[in-house]
Amino acid sequence: MPIYEFQCEDCRRVTSALILKPREESEILCEHCGSSRLRRILSRFAYHKTEAQRLKEFDTRAPRDDSFYKDSRNIGLWAKKRAQELGADLGPQFDEVVERARTGKILEDYGDS
Template structure:
């Protein structure tokens, strides 16, 4: 399944799109404003981007909109980076925590 990165020429936001079928590629629209005026970014970057580089490109101090959290990968990513920033090394428990992050339970547990 190819994942392509796009930049919207109308609202200037970048997003990635995953395509299940090749014909969907020609119908891609901006996630934010529904524009079809998009610039395709270098696709190999996102396909081969490691989780580590996703984490390092990720700024947890910036507020994120609802759209961001609709992508469950981003929720998990936020949780992992946040743990790192707090100096918490959870090792193998991390996946469990990320899973909780995805289901929205993480804040309950760590705000106690």
């Protein structure tokens, strides 16, 4: 299904929307503040495809500015990397998601068609 995520230029929060017709994309409003100034960002599913690579290159000790923390995807990445560094067990559910992303099955379940 064509689910896209948009980041609000005003409040910086993310709105997810199901886009059935290209025209609808310009009519999306921020679900948090009602702004129409939205910018499309990578979907969670596209992000999962490259997460392993990003995780590998991710440096949890590198300095970051405020914009880093406003992107929830970066927070998730940071948390996973830190958990790995600390040797934490992320559990079978995490492994399943990674495996589904790795094999491309997650794209069959959620992919655009």
